Amino acid sequence: MSMPIPVPSALILAGSRPGAPDPVAQAEGVAHKALVLVDGAPLLTRVHAALRAAGVERVAVAADAPEVVALAERLGAEVIPPESGPSGSVARAFSHLGAPMLVTTADHALLQPEWVRQFIEDSPVDADVALLLARRDAVERAVPETRRxxxxxxxxxxxxxxxxxxxxxxxxxxxxxWRDVEANRKKPWRIAAKLGPRVLWDYLRGTLTLGEAVARLGRRIGIRAAMVPARDGLAAVDVDKVADLALVRSVAARR
Incomplete structure (x- = not known):
């Protein structure tokens, strides 16, 4: 069943990470990765435009770098001061914007309005939380050169x-x-371990599907959670590394 309600608000995470400078921003000579240009537009501008074109009425940006705050304001987005990590920033925005609320990142450079609409349409009507994920075959069909x-x-x-x-x-x-899951997103066995020995055993036996893992995690914390398969493998491409930026620019030029 498709989701019958609109999504009036969205949050773009564009805060600064503590520690070493972002390698992509450093390579491009800009103050923040959200300002890196792809096809003549900053990453933040591209993501904001995709959300608005998808019909999202209210877009907020979690940002603290002055240059990113200034760009967000020029775009007409609300600016929410970020917390120390993504989960804190999401919590602050959720208390301000309420449900339903989309969450994405400023480096989601290829985000398309139809992906947003399809994600909402494909999310189960009774889900409290939904996550978009892409199968490897779909990703490699879209961008065979990707490494992840x-x-x-x-x-x-x-x-x-x-x-x-x-x-x-x-x-x-x-x-x-959110923080625990994000910290272990590349170590799915640790996520499974949080669900108890039965789920971990199912994962180690190779019988646990991703959808089951997400649903069981949801039940563990008292919500209905669902994963939604992406229709386009390009949805998995973001800009974490300099090599990712080259890939994104190549795809944007082709499109």
Whole structure:
């Protein structure tokens, strides 16, 4: 069943990470990765435009770098001061914007309005939280040259797409576990271990699907959680490394 309600708001995560400078921003000579140009437009501008074209009425940006804040304001987005990590920033925005709320990142450079609409349409109507993920075959069909770490489950290998839907007020229960899941996103056995020995055993036996893992994690924290397969493998492409930027620019030029 498709989701019958609109998504009036979205959050773009564009905060600064503590520690060493971002290698992509450093290579491009800009103050923040969100300002890197692809096809003549900053990454943040591209993501904001995709959300608005998808019909999202209210877009907020979690940002603290002055240059990114200034760009967000020029775009007409609300600026929300970020917390120390993504989960904290999402919690602050969720308390301000409410449900339903989309969450994505400023480096989701190829984000398309139809991906956003399809994600909402494909999210189960009773889900409190939904996550977009792409199968390896779909990603490699779209961009054969990509190199990434895959989540290996019984129903295939998957990659995250940096697009989340907090569909109901109960999604607040998921935000508290966001940090742990994000920290272990490339170590799915650790995520499975948090669900108890039965789930870990199923994962080690190779019988646990990604959808089952997400649903069981949701039940563990008291919500209904669902994974949504991306229709386009390009949805898994973001800009984490300089090599990713070259790939994104190549794809953008072809499109």
């Amino acid at each position: 770490t895959w989540l290996r489950f019984a129903d295939g290998q998957w990659s995250g797409c940096n697009l989340f839907l907090l569909a109901s007020p109960d999604a607040r229960h998921a935000i508290a576990t």
